[in-house]
Every structure is written in C-alpha cells, then in structure tokens.
Amino acid sequence: MISWLTGQSWRLWAFLGLALIQIYLPIHWIWQHESALESGRLIHLATRPVDPHDILRGKYVRLSFAAESLRPPLPAYPGARAGQQALAVFTPGKPNPAPEPATDKTTPSAEQPDFWKITRLVELHREPALPETDIYFPVKITGVHKGKISRVSFPFDRYYLREDRAKRAEDLYRRLSRQRGKFAADKVRAWVSLRVQAGKPVIEELYFDGLPVPAYLDSNPE
Amino acid sequence: MDRISWLNFEIDSWQKDGIIDEATARRLRERYPAPAPARKKNLLLTVTTILGITLISLGVISLLAHNWENLSRFTRAVISILPLLAAQVYGLRLILTKDETTSRREGVSVALFFSFALAVSLISQTYHIPGSWQSFLRLMILVTLPLGFILKTVTPPVLALALLPFWLGNFPRDPGVHTLQFWLVWLAGIGYLVYFHKSNRQTGFRSLAAVVSLVFFIGLGMTYPFDLPGLWLIFLSGLATVLILAAEDPFHSRWRRSLIPGEVFGYTILIILFQALCYQTLWKEIFESFQTVRVSADQVDTWTTAELYESLLALGFYFGALFLFYRRFRETPPRSPLLYLFFLVLAGYLLARLGVPHGSFMQILYVGGLNLFALYTGYWFIQDGFHHDSPGRYNLGLFFLAFLVGARFVDSNLDFVTRAFAFLLIGGGILGLNIWFQKRRAEGAPPEKGQSE
Numbered sequence: 113m114i115s116w117l118t119g120q121s122w123r124l125w126a127f128l129g130l131a132l133i134q135i136y137l138p139i140h141w142i143w144q145h146e147s148a149l150e151s152g153r154l155i156h157l158a159t160r161p162v163d164p165h166d167i168l169r170g171k172y173v174r175l176s177f178a179a180e181s182l183r184p185p186l187p188a189y190p191g192a193r194a195g196q197q198a199l200a201v202f203t204p205g206k207p208n209p210a211p212e213p214a215t216d217k218t219t220p221s222a223e224q225p226d227f228w229k230i231t232r233l234v235e236l237h238r239e240p241a242l243p244e245t246d247i248y249f250p251v252k253i254t255g256v257h258k259g260k261i262s263r264v265s266f267p268f269d270r271y272y273l274r275e276d277r278a279k280r281a282e283d284l285y286r287r288l289s290r291q292r293g294k295f296a297a298d299k300v301r302a303w304v305s306l307r308v309q310a311g312k313p314v315i316e317e318l319y320f321d322g323l324p325v326p327a328y329l330d331s332n333p334e
Numbered sequence: 335m336d337r338i339s340w341l342n343f344e345i346d347s348w349q350k351d352g353i354i355d356e357a358t359a360r361r362l363r364e365r366y367p368a369p370a371p372a373r374k375k376n377l378l379l380t381v382t383t384i385l386g387i388t389l390i391s392l393g394v395i396s397l398l399a400h401n402w403e404n405l406s407r408f409t410r411a412v413i414s415i416l417p418l419l420a421a422q423v424y425g426l427r428l429i430l431t432k433d434e435t436t437s438r439r440e441g442v443s444v445a446l447f448f449s450f451a452l453a454v455s456l457i458s459q460t461y462h463i464p465g466s467w468q469s470f471l472r473l474m475i476l477v478t479l480p481l482g483f484i485l486k487t488v489t490p491p492v493l494a495l496a497l498l499p500f501w502l503g504n505f506p507r508d509p510g511v512h513t514l515q516f517w518l519v520w521l522a523g524i525g526y527l528v529y530f531h532k533s534n535r536q537t538g539f540r541s542l543a544a545v546v547s548l549v550f551f552i553g554l555g556m557t558y559p560f561d562l563p564g565l566w567l568i569f570l571s572g573l574a575t576v577l578i579l580a581a582e583d584p585f586h587s588r589w590r591r592s593l594i595p596g597e598v599f600g601y602t603i604l605i606i607l608f609q610a611l612c613y614q615t616l617w618k619e620i621f622e623s624f625q626t627v628r629v630s631a632d633q634v635d636t637w638t639t640a641e642l643y644e645s646l647l648a649l650g651f652y653f654g655a656l657f658l659f660y661r662r663f664r665e666t667p668p669r670s671p672l673l674y675l676f677f678l679v680l681a682g683y684l685l686a687r688l689g690v691p692h693g694s695f696m697q698i699l700y701v702g703g704l705n706l707f708a709l710y711t712g713y714w715f716i717q718d719g720f721h722h723d724s725p726g727r728y729n730l731g732l733f734f735l736a737f738l739v740g741a742r743f744v745d746s747n748l749d750f751v752t753r754a755f756a757f758l759l760i761g762g763g764i765l766g767l768n769i770w771f772q773k774r775r776a777e778g779a780p781p782e783k784g785q786s787e
Binding site: 123127128133134137138139145146172267268269271272274277314315326 | 429461462
C-alpha cells in the first residue's frame with residue numbers, strides 16, 4: 113500500500129484528475145453563462161434599494177427586485193413552505209397596473225421596458241416539466257401565509273463592478289430604485305436585464321435610466 | 335558543538351596521537367559524514383519562494399484589476415483562468431520530472447491554491463454569479479486538500495485545515511450536517527498526517543501536526559453540543575484515555591514523540607475530571623437533569639442531528655478507549671489507576687441513566703467509592719514516584735491528594751482556623767516529603783526498584 117502510495121504513477125493521474133476538476137469548474141461556468149447570454153430569452157426586472165458589502169469579492173451593488181414581493185399573493189402548491197425552492201414562471205407586464213403618483217419629482221429619461229412578473233409558482237422537480245416556451249427559473253420561497261405565497265427570493269443578487277466606481281453606483285442605485293408609496297412601473301429608473309435559458313438566469317446588465325451602469329457613470333460624472 | 339563535529343575533532347586528535355592511521359581516520363569520517371547544512375537553506379528557500387509567488391500573484395491581480403473594466407467579458411474570463419493553467423502546467427512538469435525540491439513543490443501548491451481562488455472569484459464577478467462565503471470556503475477546502483497528497487506538500491493541507499473552522503463558523507446556530515462534513519475533512523487531515531509520517535518526511539510535520547491538533551480542539555468546542563445530560567463525561571473520559579493509550583501503544587512506537595502532547599493533554603483532562611467527579615454537586619446536577627430530560631424525552635420521538643452527533647462522538651471515543659485498553663491489557667495490565675477511570679465514569683453515567691435518585695444509597699456509595707479510589711490514586715502516584723526516583727510523579731500524587739482534601743475545606747463551612755491548620759498540614763507534608771526525598775537522593779540511597787509503567 114505504502115509503496116504504491118510513494119510511487120509516481122498514481123500521483124500523475126491524481127494530479128491530472130484534480131487539475132481537470134479545477135479547470136473544469138471555471139470553464140463550465142464561463143460556458144454556461146456565455147451560452148445563456150448568447151441565446152437566452154431576455155426579460156427585465158425592476159429593482160428595489162438595498163446596501164451590503166462583501167468582504168471577499170470587493171464592492172458590488174446588491175440587487176433586490178420588485179417582483180420578489182408578490183402582490184397579490186399567489187396560490188401555494190400543495191406542500192409549499194418557506195425556505196423551499198420552487199420554479200417561478202414569468203410573464204411580461206407591469207407588476208402593479210394601478211400606479212399612484214410618485215413623490216420623486218424626476219422622471220425616467222429613457223423608454224421603459226416591460227417589467228416581468230411572476231404569475232405562477234410550481235414545484236421545483238415537477239412532472240411533467242414546464243414547456244420550453246415558458247420563462248422560468250428557481251426561486252426560494254420566503255413567505256407563505258394562509259395557503260398563499262407572498263414573497264420569494266431570486267437566486268442572484270449581485271452586480272459587480274470596478275471597486276472605485278462601486279460606491280457611486282451603490283448610491284445611485286439606492287436613489288434611483290427608491291419609490292415612495294406603492295410601486296409604479298412607469299416610475300422605475302433602475303432595472304436589470306436578464307437572460308434566461310432552460311431555467312438558468314444570467315444577469316446581463318444593470319441599467320440606470322435606460323443606460324448600462326458603466327455608460328451611465330461615464331456620461332454622468334460626479 | 336554537535337556530535338559529528340565532536341567526533342571529527344576527536345578523530346583529528348586520535349590521528350595526531352597515533353592512535354589511528356590516516357586510512358582509518360578517513361574511513362571514520364566517511365562513516366559519519368558531517369550533515370549537509372541544507373535544511374535551513376531549504377526552509378529559507380521554501381519560505382521565500384512561497385512569499386515571492388504570493389507577492390507576484392498579488393501584483394498581477396492589482397495590474398489586471400486596474401484595467402479590468404476596459405476588457406471584454408470573454409477576455410476577462412480567459413484571463414481569470416490563465417494563472418491557474420500556468421500553475422497546473424508547472425505542477426505537471428514537477429511530477430513528470432520527479433522534481434522533489436521542497437521549495438518548488440510548496441511554491442507550486444501555493445500558486446495552485448491562490449490561482450484557483452482567483453479564478454473562482456473573478457469569474458463570479460464577471461458573470462455576477464451569486465455565491466456565499468461558506469460555499470466558496472467549502473470549494474477551496476475540497477479542492478486544496480488533495481494537493482498535499484499529490485504534490486507531497488504541507489502548505490495546502492495546512493491552508494485547507496485552517497479554513498475549516500471559518501467555514502463551520504458560518505453555521506453557529508445549527509451546525510447539523512456540517513459538523514459531519516467538518517470531521518470528515520479533519521479526518522482526511524489526519525490521514526495526510528499519517529501518510530506524511532510514513533513517508534519519513536520531516537519538514538513541515540510539526541506545523542501540520544500543530545494545525546491538525548488546533549483545528550481538532552477548535553472544532554470540538556464549536557461542534558460538541560453538550561445537549562444530552564452526562565454524556566460529556568463519557569466523551570471526555572474516552573477522549574483522554576484514547577490520547578494516553580494511543581501514545582503508549584507499542585504499535586505507534588515510531589509516533590511516540592509526536593503523541594506526547596496528546597498524552598499530557600489526556601492526563602490533564604483525566605486528573606481534572608477525576609477531581610470534579612469526587613463532588614456530590616456535579617452528580618446532583620447530572621442525576622437531576624436526567625429526571626428532567628426523561629419527562630421531555632417521552633414527548634420527542636426523534637433525535638436532533640446535534641444529539642445524534644454528540645452520542646456518536648462520545649461512543650466513538652469510548653469504544654476507541656476500550657479497544658486500546660484491551661490491546662494494552664493483553665500485553666501488561668496498565669498500572670496507573672487513572673487509566674481505569676473511564677470504567678467508573680460509565681458506571682456513574684449508567685446509574686444516572688437508569689434513574690437512580692440523587693442522594694440514594696447507591697448514589698452515595700458510588701461517589702464515596704470514587705473518593706476512596708481518588709485517595710488511592712494519589713497514594714499510587716506518590717509510591718510510584720518513589721519507586722522510579724521521579725520527583726515529578728510523587729509531587730503529582732501529593733498535589734492530587736492535597737487538592738482532593740484541600741478543596742473539601744474550601745467547599746465546606748469550616749472556620750478559618752481549621753482551614754488554616756489543614757492547609758498548613760498539607761503544605762508541610764508536601765514540603766517535608768520533598769526535602770526528605772532530596773536528602774535521601776543526595777546521600778546516594780538507591781531508589782527502590784519498581785515495575786516500569
């Protein structure tokens with residue numbers, strides 16, 4: 113046993129195996145995300161303000177989405193409970209069709225996309241599987257009350273950008289995402305474009321007033 | 335002056351005095367060559383290589399980070415994995431050329447560790463991939479630990495094991511299944527320590543052993559739930575006995591030196607535990623907590639993960655102690671009474687578990703018996719110390735007895751004069767015996783012969 117262990121051949125194969133795992137993981141992530149960005153369906157999600165800081169990966173803008181709060185709550189499937197993963201099915205449309213006058217005096221300077229909302233929640237491993245034409249991805253149920261699901265959380269919440277620009281972007285995000293009173297789709301000034309492919313969502317870009325964040329920061333110097 | 339230098343000096347003088355001729359002197363010098371002064375250099379080279387690679391990596395990262403946003407997404411992704419690829423190619427070259435240079439192997443291990451961490455972090459940033467600190471740490475630990483085995487290096491297992499408590503710290507309220515994962519990885523660290531030792535390699539062994547031990551105690555503190563009443567007695571007595579017997583087991587004679595810290599730790603645990611067990615207060619708490627739990631246990635039909643883990647850990651150490659005790663007993667029965675304590679602990683635990691009421695005859699008999707056994711243990715250490723001419727051992731016995739008796743005086747409602755006399759008596763006894771023994775040694779009286787422990 114020990115003589116085998118001190119030999120070289122197993123070491124070579126083990127190293128190759130480990131190297132393969134080490135290189136496979138990043139390449140797989142790159143391929144998966146590039147593929148989704150290339151051919152995934154495009155949807156837009158309106159954001160809400162938050163403020164965090166990650167010690168590992170430097171600064172980033174933490175995202176929160178209006179569509180995570182279900183208004184009105186959706187019927188829960190049998191066995192649904194908080195903390196469980198479920199598939200959220202999306203359709204385009206304004207999350208709140210009856211906007212109230214916003215207190216923010218400024219108005220969006222770009223044309224608003226359709227913001228998508230969740231219309232149905234189903235079990236994660238359901239049979240039969242959802243049709244390919246559906247836009248869906250896994251979410252975590254965070255609020256269930258009286259047989260209705262009122263809140264979910266999306267599996268993505270970060271938009272990374274260069275550290276020296278992150279602070280300003282965070283401040284802008286907080287300001288542009290804020291709305292007083294009820295949510296009004298036509299007053300949304302910050303949103304995210306998302307590519308979804310076979311249940312896999314990939315963030316494409318964060319927009320401020322219709323411009324990608326880097327472009328917005330360039331065209332609006334401090 | 336080391337032994338070889340001394341020998342060389344002597345050989346010169348023997349040759350000068352005509353005791354040996356030149357040919358003999360040369361043969362002797364060849365037989366006992368001066369050790370190569372390479373170890374310190376190797377260590378220095380290893381440290382500087384690791385430091386150099388780390389600094390270069392940080393420099394490259396900073397340069398890239400400065401212009402990061404100007405690069406396309408795909409370029410960024412490719413750049414993220416280039417350092418990893420370079421480190422892998424260099425590692426492969428080391429294996430293919432059978433390069434055993436410690437500094438290169440350690441250096442490439444560190445490069446692989448950091449380049450993989452860099453690749454994961456940068457790709458996560460580029461594609462805005464969500465992830466948690468704990469999942470990142472877990473990935474790093476799992477991917478880094480095997481590097482030690484493969485490249486015969488110490489740094490990756492040390493880094494992986496050092497990350498373990500940080501990873502577990504992410505689940506403070508409910509360690510649950512993560513506890514099992516923690517100990518499995520730690521066992522892999524132990525496996526590597528054994529492998530390292532079997533390979534007769536010295537550089538880094540102490541660092542690795544120190545990290546393995548440290549992580550063990552940190553992990554124990556973080557994961558042992560102390561939920562089930564009295565089970566910690568089984569756990570501690572089993573663990574301490576395992577640490578002592580593992581060090582004394584002839585099977586591990588090559589490990590003897592490495593296991594001495596564990597043995598000392600084991601004896602310390604047993605002595606403190608033994609002293610604590612001699613008190614009724616402790617047993618009262620344990621016996622009464624069993625009564626409380628018996629009521630609630632009827633209402634709960636399933637065990638929590640923590641309770642299951644606690645039980646498995648306690649039983650694991652206890653059966654480990656039984657196994658080693660059996661091996662030892664077959665050869666020569668252990669003479670130290672402390673090594674029989676874990677049987678008595680089990681007896682007390684079973685009494686409480688079976689619902690024997692606190693203060694009952696059986697319970698008082700048990701604690702009384704323990705006290706008598708403790709007195710005998712103290713006496714045995716004193717006697718054994720005299721037999722082996724070992725002041726350390728008989729003083730241990732004296733202190734053991736002194737604490738056993740003295741603590742009663744602190745514990746009880748006695749007036750100060752009585753206490754003062756008791757302490758003077760104990761202190762005087764310890765001092766007097768030591769002076770007498772030293773005098774006896776100075777007079778050259780041969781120590782009494784006894785069996786060796």
